[in-house]
Amino acid sequence: MYSSALKLRDTAAYILALLLLSGFASAAEINVGANVGNVPWEFQDAEGDYVGFEIDLVKEVAAKLDASVEIVNIPFSGLFSAVQSGRIDIAISSITVTDRRLESVAFVQPYYDSAQSLTVDSQSDIASLDGMRDKVVAVDTGSTGDIWTTANTSRYDFAEIRRFEGIVPAMLDVQSGRVDGYISDIPGLEYFIRDKPYFTVVQRIETGERYSMILARGNPLADQVNDVISELKRSGFVAQLHRKWFGSEPLPDSSTVSVIDRPLSTSVGGTDAGFVQTFLNWEVLLNSYPLLLSGLSVTLMLGAISIAFGLILGLFVALVRMYGMRSASIAAKVYIDIFRSIPILVLLIVVYYAPPFAGIELSAFTAAAVALSLVSGAYTAEIFRAGIEAVPSGQFEACRALGLSYRHTMTDVILPQGIRVVIPPLTNNCINVIKDTALASVVAMPDLLKQANQAQALEANPTPLIVAAVMYIALLWPLVIMVSRLEKRFRQEFSQ
Amino acid sequence: MTAIVSIKNLHKHFGSFEALAGIDLNIKKGEVVCIVGPSGSGKSTLIRCINQLEAFDDSSKVKISGVDVRQDETARAEVGMVFQSFNLFPHITIRQNIVLAPMRVQQLSEQKANAIADELMRRVGIESQADKFPRQLSGGQQQRVAIARALAMGPQVMLFDEPTSALDPEMVGEVLDVMRDLAVSGVTMMVVTHEMGFARQVADRVIFMDAGKIVEAGAPDKIFDNPEHQRTRDFVNAVLQY
Numbered sequence: 001m002y003s004s005a006l007k008l009r010d011t012a013a014y015i016l017a018l019l020l021l022s023g024f025a026s027a028a029e030i031n032v033g034a035n036v037g038n039v040p041w042e043f044q045d046a047e048g049d050y051v052g053f054e055i056d057l058v059k060e061v062a063a064k065l066d067a068s069v070e071i072v073n074i075p076f077s078g079l080f081s082a083v084q085s086g087r088i089d090i091a092i093s094s095i096t097v098t099d100r101r102l103e104s105v106a107f108v109q110p111y112y113d114s115a116q117s118l119t120v121d122s123q124s125d126i127a128s129l130d131g132m133r134d135k136v137v138a139v140d141t142g143s144t145g146d147i148w149t150t151a152n153t154s155r156y157d158f159a160e161i162r163r164f165e166g167i168v169p170a171m172l173d174v175q176s177g178r179v180d181g182y183i184s185d186i187p188g189l190e191y192f193i194r195d196k197p198y199f200t201v202v203q204r205i206e207t208g209e210r211y212s213m214i215l216a217r218g219n220p221l222a223d224q225v226n227d228v229i230s231e232l233k234r235s236g237f238v239a240q241l242h243r244k245w246f247g248s249e250p251l252p253d254s255s256t257v258s259v260i261d262r263p264l265s266t267s268v269g270g271t272d273a274g275f276v277q278t279f280l281n282w283e284v285l286l287n288s289y290p291l292l293l294s295g296l297s298v299t300l301m302l303g304a305i306s307i308a309f310g311l312i313l314g315l316f317v318a319l320v321r322m323y324g325m326r327s328a329s330i331a332a333k334v335y336i337d338i339f340r341s342i343p344i345l346v347l348l349i350v351v352y353y354a355p356p357f358a359g360i361e362l363s364a365f366t367a368a369a370v371a372l373s374l375v376s377g378a379y380t381a382e383i384f385r386a387g388i389e390a391v392p393s394g395q396f397e398a399c400r401a402l403g404l405s406y407r408h409t410m411t412d413v414i415l416p417q418g419i420r421v422v423i424p425p426l427t428n429n430c431i432n433v434i435k436d437t438a439l440a441s442v443v444a445m446p447d448l449l450k451q452a453n454q455a456q457a458l459e460a461n462p463t464p465l466i467v468a469a470v471m472y473i474a475l476l477w478p479l480v481i482m483v484s485r486l487e488k489r490f491r492q493e494f495s496q
Numbered sequence: 497m498t499a500i501v502s503i504k505n506l507h508k509h510f511g512s513f514e515a516l517a518g519i520d521l522n523i524k525k526g527e528v529v530c531i532v533g534p535s536g537s538g539k540s541t542l543i544r545c546i547n548q549l550e551a552f553d554d555s556s557k558v559k560i561s562g563v564d565v566r567q568d569e570t571a572r573a574e575v576g577m578v579f580q581s582f583n584l585f586p587h588i589t590i591r592q593n594i595v596l597a598p599m600r601v602q603q604l605s606e607q608k609a610n611a612i613a614d615e616l617m618r619r620v621g622i623e624s625q626a627d628k629f630p631r632q633l634s635g636g637q638q639q640r641v642a643i644a645r646a647l648a649m650g651p652q653v654m655l656f657d658e659p660t661s662a663l664d665p666e667m668v669g670e671v672l673d674v675m676r677d678l679a680v681s682g683v684t685m686m687v688v689t690h691e692m693g694f695a696r697q698v699a700d701r702v703i704f705m706d707a708g709k710i711v712e713a714g715a716p717d718k719i720f721d722n723p724e725h726q727r728t729r730d731f732v733n734a735v736l737q738y
């Protein structure tokens with residue numbers, strides 16, 4: 001008795017010690033989220049190591065706090081939710097301090113004065129923002145470039161804004177001519193094009209923005225980091241980073257050299273945002289609702305078109321496969337096998353980026369619809385084939401024995417049975433196609449996921465993503481229920 | 497008297513395998529012919545050739561009431577067929593199973609087709625099942641529906657391919673009873689069967705087949721009690737013993 005009680009006490013003490021240690025351990029390792037590829041702030045060098053202005057800075061800050069750094073690669077629009085949920089402690093990625101963002105996250109003092117820029121293909125005759133009238137602008141989803149461009153669309157008469165997840169895909173589309181210019185942070189662009197003469201930064205756009213790191217509101221680490229940055233500015237470390245990465249001296253009174261106060265939220269309210277405040281913020285929901293609805297309609301349109309073309313293609317391929325000439329039948333089988341094994345994301349990128357090199361230009365919507373239809377067609381073909389083959393040969397024989405014509409055999413006997421077999425898997429396929437439309441985000445399609453991402457970056461709050469998830473569920477749940485009902489019903493009907 | 501079914505020199509090949517090796521057979525109106533023989537002897541193939549479920553060699557000829565089944569597609573509608581596995585249409589009711597062909601092929605009005613269906617359902621004893629689906633019926637009932645469905649086209653001859661082989665033993669009798677009634681009322685029938693008791697009682701003629709040929713044909717008493725050929729004797733001894 002006595003000894004086991006002692007053991008229990010020891011165990012409790014042990015667990016307590018572990019908890020305390022792990023508390024220290026998490027302080028000793030700082031998880032830093034970064035949109036890797038955002039040159040020259042955070043990117044991978046030839047050896048695959050993370051390097052860049054902000055990587056150097058955050059490592060030095062951590063070193064001063066006796067902590068190590070663990071870098072997590074997260075797209076820009078996801079950084080805000082990541083600090084809010086505690087997945088990472090700090091986010092870097094040339095994040096501009098804005099009042100909107102201050103309402104949901106904490107910033108330390110900024111360390112770089114920046115501006116936006118317009119980059120175009122060197123061959124184009126666009127010389128400034130005025131040349132962008134009726135032209136297509138690329139921006140990074142939810143970035144300050146996105147915010148500035150959206151706010152100035154009517155002033156400059158931009159035809160359309162396309163949203164990308166980083167410099168590389170955006171610049172690929174500038175090169176292919178799908179977009180006419182790219183509005184983004186000037187330091188990154190100047191660094192990116194320094195060895196690419198076929199791009200030109202034609203205009204600097206003064207926005208008075210400053211970059212800093214973000215943490216969750218109420219995270220005590222913010223003050224510690226801020227103090228270290230003050231120290232690093234005074235010691236000249238930050239100025240030295242400027243020389244290292246930009247090859248020039250920082251301006252004398254810029255935030256790179258002068259110590260300034262931590263920017264704080266002007267709005268009243270608690271410092272620590274609650275769960276509901278963060279994940280189901282009513283105000284954010286109202287703000288982002290129109291954006292999400294427009295995304296939903298694009299998702300529905302893309303889904304409907306891909307499903308329709310997939311059905312036609314699938315029926316055709318199934319018939320060729322079953323009744324076509326030998327060579328055509330083999331071709332149909334090869335098509336089915338290839339498009340069932342290729343990851344849709346890969347296909348999407350091939351369909352989007354390859355044709356321009358052959359002089360064919362597909363819009364993002366067309367590319368996405370083509371890729372989704374091709375894949376859906378392959379699955380649908382197999383579903384139709386299985387459906388027709390599932391009707392027993394005895395049914396055909398009974399029809400022949402009764403003297404029914406081919407047409408009546410099909411319309412009165414075979415198809416009504418085949419359809420029953422085919423509807424549940426076809427509905428399943430529809431569900432998959434609609435889910436797969438979310439992949440089209442990568443080719444700058446303003447679908448539901450893309451719009452949710454943009455909204456969550458603009459609002460610096462994950463609520464739009466939650467709402468998008470609810471929308472997907474509301475859209476697909478009825479179909480899922482329908483599939484299981486139909487499956488059950490048809491199973492009963494066929495069991496003789 | 498002209499034959500309802502007239503088969504001359506019927507050969508059937510599956511690839512290089514000869515399933516029917518020259519069959520000659522005439523069936524008179526009202527005659528009931530039972531076909532017996534070992535498995536693989538070509539019994540099913542023979543009756544499937546009669547209604548063109550199988551194509552046969554060019555030199556062969558099959559006529560229904562004098563019409564070559566290969567010349568005239570409509571000749572097939574003169575032949576009713578009952579399968580071992582019923583092959584009812586599972587997605588429509590019993591009544592719809594029966595009226596489908598009369599309405600689609602003979603273009604009967606729904607009213608007329610229904611009247612025929614009612615009469616036939618009474619005849620095979622399934623009148624209370626009209627609005628059920630096939631899966632709701634027992635095997636014996638389903639096979640009786642299949643018989644009614646075939647009869648609804650008013651065929652000149654009814655073909656049966658082992659109509660009771662897929663049935664539980666307690667249901668065999670009800671189907672054979674219906675077939676016996678048909679035979680008594682003068683329906684011309686060709687029945688492939690392993691039910692030797694039925695063949696002995698009902699058949700006007702029993703045909704013994706082996707290896708794609710008719711080995712011996714004659715009255716039931718003769719085939720079962722007094723077979724001429726050794727192979728017939730062996731077969732009869734084997735099935736009767738069992």
Ligand SMILES: Nc1ncnc2c1ncn2[C@@H]1O[C@H](COP(=O)(O)OP(=O)(O)OP(=O)(O)O)[C@@H](O)[C@H]1O
Binds near residue numbers: 537539
């Ligand atoms: N579609 C086919 N392809 C190839 N061979 C076939 C085919 N159908 C039947 N056969 C062959 O033809 C022969 C006769 O078959 P059939 O079905 O007529 O025999 P059966 O007398 O009805 O036998 P069972 O009593 O087993 O039903 C068998 O050897 C069979 O293997």
Ligand SMILES: [Mg+2]
Binds near residue numbers: 540541657
């Ligand atoms: Mg057989």
